[in-house]
Amino acid sequence: MSISSEYSDERLLEQYCQGDVNAFEILYQRYRKSLYIYLCRTCDNQAQADDCYQEVWSRVIKAKTQFKQGSFKAWVFQIARNIKIDLFRKQTLHIVSDSEQVEEVISEDYPQEQHYSNRECHDRLRLEIAQLPAEQRDALLLKEEAGLTLEQIAKVVSVGRETIKSRLRYALKQLKKVLKDCL
């Protein structure tokens, strides 16, 4: 049976549940990058992101039949967020020490009011996103990386739509402020 890449995520997952591994491969290709970036920018380091990434897909594979309705995209990112939170709870102390290091790096290597190259801007964006409060960072990444709507983000994070809107506004305001030279 040929699988069209134009099939919806939900249909591809259904096909996979029925035993078509090609459907899963298409689904995987659709989300491999965004999911990985989301995890890279919310985890402390790449090794953690790799672990979380594999764990997310493992849960998707095992719990595929539990997905009944709604958006597959929102479901996958909710799984990723839950895994990341579990990891955060286990390694709280480690994260605190890391964030201190990041602050030091920013204060030393990236002085304000300086023009940066593209490469440097990308690195700074990553660091500034990492500096955001966790709730704002989460909302921002779910919007930019996963492409979820305000309602979907609100559902994933389990807060109101207006709260998400507010978090996004604060996050963008802060990033625009610190990345003014790059924009």
Next chain:
Amino acid sequence: MTDQQNDAYYDKAFSLLYQKSRQEEPSQALDRAVLQQASAQLKKQQSPWLRHIATAAIMILGVSVTLQLVTIEEATKQRDNEAFTSEPSILSEDAITHVTADVPAEPSAKRRLIIEQPKEVSEAIPTLNSAPVLEQDRHLDRLERYDTVAPVVLPKLEKPVPQQRIKNKAQKEAKQEQKAEFQEANKIVIQKKTRSISVLPPAQWLEKIKTLYRQNKISDAQKELKHFKQVWPDYPLDALKNIADRVD
């Protein structure tokens, strides 16, 4: 530029910057691991079906074999019953001669002969009531012979038994065979002696004996009774006993 235009410009610029900064990608090893897991999970998912199918096939096979065994057993029982309840029949004169001649010399030969010939014999057998006296007598003999022969003719499934048991069983069977053949030979001798005495259905026969008693032909009555007991050993003789007591 108004504040709104300013915000829109920065939003667009930020989105552009964000998109350009998206350079991280999972390694090929990660991709491989995930895809392998997905494929392995599918195989796991499929294998329980195979297991269920295999189990179902074994169960069906088991049930069908059991049913077949039951059917065979029932057929065997039915055949046994038919052998005993069917219309009476007799062996032809030649068959009896053939059988009795072989009895003392080679016991197994008799059995073989009986097994080989039942169809021909049964075809030539009239009903008991209409049969001549001598033939009825032979028929009774034949019924008894069937009793001993039937288990050998019909197939039976037996559990495997140890070698020693098989030897013992064989010895036992040989003894039983000898005993049965001896009894058979005796019966035939008795039959030859009593050929002159008529053989009737038991009720009719008893009535005849009663009449003899009533007519005070005691010796004849006792002779008939003796013969009756030989032919119908298990037939109840209560009614006759009263008359015999009275006569005595």
